[in-house]
Amino acid sequence: MSGKPAIHTLKDIPTILMPSIDDMVGTEGVYIVHLDACLSHARHYVGWAKDIYERIQSHLLQTGARILAAAVREGITMQATRIWPGADRLFERNLKRGGNVAMHCPLCADEYRVRRRDEMRCRRVRERGCEDGERTRNNRGADASTHTGTGGAGVG
Ligand SMILES: [Zn+2]
Numbered sequence: 001m002s003g004k005p006a007i008h009t010l011k012d013i014p015t016i017l018m019p020s021i022d023d024m025v026g027t028e029g030v031y032i033v034h035l036d037a038c039l040s041h042a043r044h045y046v047g048w049a050k051d052i053y054e055r056i057q058s059h060l061l062q063t064g065a066r067i068l069a070a071a072v073r074e075g076i077t078m079q080a081t082r083i084w085p086g087a088d089r090l091f092e093r094n095l096k097r098g099g100n101v102a103m104h105c106p107l108c109a110d111e112y113r114v115r116r117r118d119e120m121r122c123r124r125v126r127e128r129g130c131e132d133g134e135r136t137r138n139n140r141g142a143d144a145s146t147h148t149g150t151g152g153a154g155v156g
Helices: 052-060 065-074 089-097 113-122 131-146
Strands: 027-037 042-049 076-083
Touching: 027 052, 027 065, 027 089, 042 065, 042 089, 042 131, 052 065, 052 113, 065 076
Parallel strands: none
Antiparallel strands: 027 042, 027 076
16 A cells, blocks of 8 residues: 555654653654844744754754754754654655744744734845844843753853
8 A cells, every 4th residue: 555654744753842852852753943133034934954953052052954053153042842753854844845933833823823923024024034023032132041951051
């Protein structure tokens, strides 16, 4: 019949919202990183990793995805807000291709309808940079250490 089970859709696969470090250490799968301010065109990053925790750490150390390295340099705090343990690269691709990652981010989903305006604004400022991000970043500066799930202390 159909060989290995294909895990393609959001509904087919268990997910963890606001994962703890324990949830991520040694966990293979797909993850969403939520940026606390928008960076050029994005407020979320979707990735796949063999070890999500390791991968998040490398993002924070600026040795992972370029866009997240840029975010770290800009002083934008970030955290993994959702993971799908066991999800594969095809799932990652589908999630990216579906757009509207904010809809799947627990920090954004509840206010998705409202926040969609922010996302649109992020898109609009794509060319001239994210002025909104500047303001948010400064506001968030004080509680940057409170974000969980990514071992924030290591941002250094
Ligand atoms: Zn979000």
